[in-house]
Amino acid sequence: MVDKAEYFGDGLIIKDGNDCRITKVGKILRRMSLDELPQLFNVLKGDMSFIGPRPPVVYHPYDGYVNYSDFAKKRFEMRPGITGLAQVRMRNSATWDERIKVDVEYIDNFSLLLDIKILFLTIFSLFNKEEFTS
Structure with missing residues (x-):
């Protein structure tokens, strides 16, 4: 962009x-489906991980960090990822509140096994021929 x-x-x-x-x-x-590839630089810098919640911004979907609910603020507690549970579960077919809910679910259930599952689902989605917008 x-x-x-x-x-x-x-x-x-x-x-x-x-x-x-x-x-x-x-x-x-x-x-x-390689539009997140440039984010690998952020992974190498240590600002992001391969798998984690979507990188949040303080101004969207709520106007400022203080306007996020305590529940939604949990997204800021973990290093963001290039891919995550929300991306493999719903891609962009959900509202921000629904995505936040799934990101918090990921944070609450964080495990190596879940990360491996997300990694395989991400690879599968790369080879799935359906047209997605992101």
């Missing part, structure tokens, strides 16, 4: 692959 894409257009929402904020390279990466 272009720099600061979340501040114009539909914000953090991407409705289709023709979004003008997506670069040519980004379209190719998205088509191949």
Whole structure:
């Protein structure tokens, strides 16, 4: 995506692959389900992990960290991941509140076995030919 894409257009929402904020390279990466590949740099830096809750931002879906419920604030307690339970369970077919609920479920049930399951489900989804938007 272009720099600061979340501040114009539909914000953090991407409705289709023709979004003008997506670069040519980004379209190719998205088509191949590799659009999170650049996040590997963040994993190497230690800012992210491979598997974890989706990286939260304090301004969406609630306006500021203080406006998150205590339940939703749990997302900030764990290092975010490139893939996670919400991504393999529902992709982008859910509301933010539903995704937060699944992210907190992941945090509450965190285990190596769950991470292995998410890893295999992620790999499976890469080879699944269904068209997804992210």
